[in-house]
Amino acid sequence: MTAIATIPQTASSQPIDWQAIANAFIEIVGDRYVVRTREELLAYECDGLTSYKQQPAIAVLPNTTEEVAAVVKICDRYKLPFVARGSGTGLSGGALPLPESVLIITSRMRKILEVDLENQRVVVQPGVINNWVTQAVSGAGFYYAPDPSSQIICSIGGNVAENSGGVHCLKYGVTTNHVLGAKIVLPDGSIKDIGSKIPESPGYDLTGLFVGSEGTLGITTEVTLKILKSAESIQVLLADFTTVEAAGSTVSDVISAGIIPGGMEIMDNMSINAVEDTVATNCYPRDAASILLIEIDGLESEVAENAKRVEAICYQNGARNVTTASDPEQRLRLWKGRKAAFAAMGRLSPDYYVQDGVIPRTKLTYVLQEIARLSEEYGYYVANVFHAGDGNLHPLILYNNAEAGALETVEKLGGEILKLCVRVGGSISGEHGIGADKKCYMPEMFSESDLETMQWVREAFDPQGIANPTKILPTPRTCGEGANPNHDAKYKLVDRF
Amino acid sequence: MTAIATIPQTASSQPIDWQAIANAFIEIVGDRYVVRTREELLAYECDGLTSYKQQPAIAVLPNTTEEVAAVVKICDRYKLPFVARGSGTGLSGGALPLPESVLIITSRMRKILEVDLENQRVVVQPGVINNWVTQAVSGAGFYYAPDPSSQIICSIGGNVAENSGGVHCLKYGVTTNHVLGAKIVLPDGSIKDIGSKIPESPGYDLTGLFVGSEGTLGITTEVTLKILKSAESIQVLLADFTTVEAAGSTVSDVISAGIIPGGMEIMDNMSINAVEDTVATNCYPRDAASILLIEIDGLESEVAENAKRVEAICYQNGARNVTTASDPEQRLRLWKGRKAAFAAMGRLSPDYYVQDGVIPRTKLTYVLQEIARLSEEYGYYVANVFHAGDGNLHPLILYNNAEAGALETVEKLGGEILKLCVRVGGSISGEHGIGADKKCYMPEMFSESDLETMQWVREAFDPQGIANPTKILPTPRTCGEGANPNHDAKYKLVDRF
Numbered sequence A, B: 001m002t003a004i005a006t007i008p009q010t011a012s013s014q015p016i017d018w019q020a021i022a023n024a025f026i027e028i029v030g031d032r033y034v035v036r037t038r039e040e041l042l043a044y045e046c047d048g049l050t051s052y053k054q055q056p057a058i059a060v061l062p063n064t065t066e067e068v069a070a071v072v073k074i075c076d077r078y079k080l081p082f083v084a085r086g087s088g089t090g091l092s093g094g095a096l097p098l099p100e101s102v103l104i105i106t107s108r109m110r111k112i113l114e115v116d117l118e119n120q121r122v123v124v125q126p127g128v129i130n131n132w133v134t135q136a137v138s139g140a141g142f143y144y145a146p147d148p149s150s151q152i153i154c155s156i157g158g159n160v161a162e163n164s165g166g167v168h169c170l171k172y173g174v175t176t177n178h179v180l181g182a183k184i185v186l187p188d189g190s191i192k193d194i195g196s197k198i199p200e201s202p203g204y205d206l207t208g209l210f211v212g213s214e215g216t217l218g219i220t221t222e223v224t225l226k227i228l229k230s231a232e233s234i235q236v237l238l239a240d241f242t243t244v245e246a247a248g249s250t251v252s253d254v255i256s257a258g259i260i261p262g263g264m265e266i267m268d269n270m271s272i273n274a275v276e277d278t279v280a281t282n283c284y285p286r287d288a289a290s291i292l293l294i295e296i297d298g299l300e301s302e303v304a305e306n307a308k309r310v311e312a313i314c315y316q317n318g319a320r321n322v323t324t325a326s327d328p329e330q331r332l333r334l335w336k337g338r339k340a341a342f343a344a345m346g347r348l349s350p351d352y353y354v355q356d357g358v359i360p361r362t363k364l365t366y367v368l369q370e371i372a373r374l375s376e377e378y379g380y381y382v383a384n385v386f387h388a389g390d391g392n393l394h395p396l397i398l399y400n401n402a403e404a405g406a407l408e409t410v411e412k413l414g415g416e417i418l419k420l421c422v423r424v425g426g427s428i429s430g431e432h433g434i435g436a437d438k439k440c441y442m443p444e445m446f447s448e449s450d451l452e453t454m455q456w457v458r459e460a461f462d463p464q465g466i467a468n469p470t471k472i473l474p475t476p477r478t479c480g481e482g483a484n485p486n487h488d489a490k491y492k493l494v495d496r497f
Helices: A018-029 A038-045 A065-078 A128-139 A156-164 A206-210 A246-255 A269-277 A298-315 A327-341 A341-348 A361-378 A406-423 A439-445 A448-460 B018-027 B038-044 B065-078 B130-140 B156-162 B206-210 B244-256 B269-279 B299-314 B330-337 B340-350 B359-376 B406-423 B439-445 B447-461
Strands: A058-060 A082-085 A102-105 A112-116 A121-124 A179-185 A192-193 A218-227 A233-241 A263-268 A290-298 A323-325 A350-356 A382-387 A392-399 B058-060 B082-085 B102-105 B112-116 B122-124 B178-186 B192-193 B219-226 B231-239 B263-268 B290-298 B321-325 B351-354 B380-387 B393-401
Touching: A018 A058, A018 A065, A058 B380, A065 A082, A065 A102, A065 A179, A065 A192, A065 A218, A082 A156, A112 A128, A121 A128, A156 A218, A179 A206, A192 A206, A192 B447, A206 B206, A206 B447, A218 A392, A233 A246, A233 A298, A233 A327, A246 A263, A246 A290, A246 A298, A246 A361, A263 A269, A263 A327, A263 B065, A263 B380, A269 A290, A269 A327, A269 A341, A269 A382, A269 B321, A290 A298, A290 A327, A290 A341, A298 A323, A298 B299, A323 A327, A341 A350, A341 A382, A341 A392, A350 A406, A361 A382, A361 A392, A361 A406, A406 A439, A439 A448, A448 B192, A448 B206, A448 B447, B018 B058, B018 B065, B038 B058, B065 B082, B065 B102, B065 B178, B065 B192, B082 B156, B102 B290, B112 B130, B122 B130, B130 B156, B156 B219, B178 B206, B192 B206, B231 B244, B231 B299, B231 B330, B244 B290, B244 B299, B263 B269, B263 B330, B269 B290, B269 B330, B269 B340, B269 B380, B290 B299, B290 B330, B299 B321, B321 B330, B330 B340, B340 B351, B340 B380, B340 B393, B351 B406, B359 B380, B359 B393, B359 B406, B393 B406, B406 B439, B439 B447
Parallel strands: A058 A102, A082 A102, B058 B102, B082 B102
Antiparallel strands: A112 A121, A121 A218, A179 A192, A179 A218, A233 A290, A233 A323, A263 A290, A263 A382, A350 A392, A382 A392, B112 B122, B122 B219, B178 B192, B178 B219, B231 B290, B231 B321, B263 B290, B263 B380, B351 B393, B380 B393
């Protein structure tokens, strides 16, 4: 398929001729990969933030960098907003389509282009699934560190856009720490290479800027990732406590002892029971106020010593019991419930809304008490599952979307939790991005003048404002008090074709 | 001293009224801190890259963020180029003044503003010396990781500008991995906050963009740094080899074994003898082709085990002898020669020119052979000292500046070495920045189109082009074949006052 499209004549201020646009896209990617009927577009009307829905005008599935560039060139020429989408598992609406927009889906771009074990790097296309990277190198004793809960389905392109994290990011950092460079298509359709294949790249750190920019600066079409040596030894500890605070102070004490576990996760009583109801791990005690999962990796002797020290710290903080697992099967069993936690909420309640705030570790007790108070005040259950080591909370608010006004109230409650995070010196996002969902809270963290600086950068890359517009940065139009406009806009379904 | 200056009327295209500018600066910072005589300006006419010299028109030493902002506002109003300077120890000419420019020196801004041990962060002014940060927190068992050789004199502001590294950056990363956020003054004189006090900050990673931007996007006036827990145990190993290649393959084997030492440094025979002549460590064997210094840190048992494994790997690679030091005094003795290596070259030769290239570890043997060949071809000795773990070479070219044309030839040789680094998949800078010295080699690493993207970002922050112009990015004006215009320009000393 040729990547050079016949571009229809510029239409100035006339209504968009979607048929002509579709024809141009068909010339680039072929008829099969230009999705334009209302029925087919249903599959793409939301991402993992399912309470927001919007159909794009058209969706295109390019297969190469050149095809992406050609598609974007048409968007540039017609000033058509475009939104990039990987697997669509994001939780902040970063890949939520916009009305009258072009959705550019990278899911056909699934090649692992290069595996360079000697230099510990892998080059992949954006549609490659997160855990395929580890699968491609695990035989040789390597792995790719960032591991979102959705790792068996989420794509590397989406991970780059949202700067995704995971349970092992306490020790190894989020996506931005593992991307060395990328090939990107800018909003004018030009192709650029940023970063390099080694960590040290001179000039401005455009790779760092691009990771986490949620499709507002362009689209990645190739990504060079760092891979790490697999640890010689791994142990997982499961401790259970009679208060959540005790688990929290254990986490602080472990870090203070100079031990950096691979991951430290807390689940509260509601989450424990939800997962036991669902996946029956039979190792999370249902009467515990909280459990703490700690994974320690490294050399055999180091892991053995650290595990002993961590166990002692757990008991010092009042743990009732500490279980240790070192063989892969046992470890998997201990992790099983945590991995299934979000899904389990779907059993407990018709709907749930997950937030992603960050707090300094030292404020954990206070913040949990406040969340409990807010939960009571608003009358909605809030289950807490979190990356405790880095203070990244995931409060899960349970509700029923069929109840009129429930979602609005729940979003307000979520907003209160985010404001609370900022008040104690934290952040409104740890790893899910801002997307459409949280841009209204950006002014809680940044002054207008600081946000303006981000806008300058955005305009430098995208002077026409067509790359995922209205995402990340708040605009007066979309940020009225409590206004999250997309989720119940009952958007008009237009028959264009 | 008031920070609100009486700004003289805009002078359009008339010659700059430096007396009026000086008066405006005096109103902001006081007469004592506006340096304007030729004699006094001598102190500031170069940074650590002493082969380049240029006096600014005027130098200003502000004491607060507001004073920096007021000074920059005047530069903005009169379109005066300004260059920020910390301690002036940079090695790429990043703080080299420009003709008719204002030099803004942050060395009075030396307060440690906040020490927050609980959250492992410190807020400092830019003039704070690198190792003061560690001194401020070491009593409580913490340290600041990036440790340039100049750490007892270089400033944090300069470290941020150049994204400085050090011997311990193999394991812990360069400056950008340790900066959480900053207060900055943009080229229009506005004050912005970027990043935050916790690692997770949503929106564009402006902190990552700013670190390493060498004063071209603005000036930092406050920096929030991460501090780390001091290791429980540290051991330093010194191995000596009969070839440099054997040291290089030892480095690769250590990393392949899954061990990440704090630092791994190689010195070649010429460097060994230079430091023994100078500081007489009496532990570097003068007949060794190379020595390898390896620092291992962590828990007691982990360090003991790793040290044993590393020792075995050294012997497997043909080490003649391996010495291990664990008490602080012995460790210091082993490191002493490495720390003094650059200075020692001053004894061996009237002048030396240090380069800062990066190569994939696996290309070490080939690159060292090529450097030896180039050294012979050009007729200049090249001593090699390098951060071997991350492939960051520091070839030191020995020459005599009194010899006509020597510097030009040496710079050409340095350029050949950088091109060689790029050819094998490396980079033209590991930790010294691009500055004035290496911008001509940027096109070796980046296409014109990729450099253009960096220029967009620059213009977004600095539309007038007054923040350290002509640095980092090549311009046709300054990048003629072999043209490094500043070093022998014999610039005119103008009596303005």
